[in-house]
Amino acid sequence: MLNADPLSNINIFGVVMNRMENQIQEFLGVLDSTQTSINHMLVFSIICQNQPITSADLSEKIGMKKSTLNRLLHSLSSNSRGQVKAAELIEIEMMQDDRRHRSISLTPKGESLMKKMFGGKK
Numbered sequence: 001m002l003n004a005d006p007l008s009n010i011n012i013f014g015v016v017m018n019r020m021e022n023q024i025q026e027f028l029g030v031l032d033s034t035q036t037s038i039n040h041m042l043v044f045s046i047i048c049q050n051q052p053i054t055s056a057d058l059s060e061k062i063g064m065k066k067s068t069l070n071r072l073l074h075s076l077s078s079n080s081r082g083q084v085k086a087a088e089l090i091e092i093e094m095m096q097d098d099r100r101h102r103s104i105s106l107t108p109k110g111e112s113l114m115k116k117m118f119g120g121k122k
Contacts, residue, residue: 023117030087030113039064043072047090048114052105054095073104089113 027041046061047053053061059069078088089110095101106114 026113026116030089030109037072039068039072040076043069044076044089044110044113045118047104047106047110048118052103055092055102055104058104076110078107 076087076090078086
């Protein structure tokens, strides 16, 4: 919330920017250089706020094509594809009632990163 005093607003902005910088640094410290896009951090942040979440719900929340989202999810999970090192931050499981859908949640490593970045759950 902005105050009438412009200097106070600058201080608030500085605090917010500092916190964001710290969150980004924590995220970058866990991933290799191939997983450092803003999209990776966006997907991870949405999963932190909504876990467990289905891939369809995640795609809808972000407004991203499923093919793009799947590449991001695989690089954040333990079953990475290609030359990208698996980050092991999320776990992707087929849903028992409908195997076309997948449930996404954080691994212990992902939970730890979430706590460092955001100070706990949601």
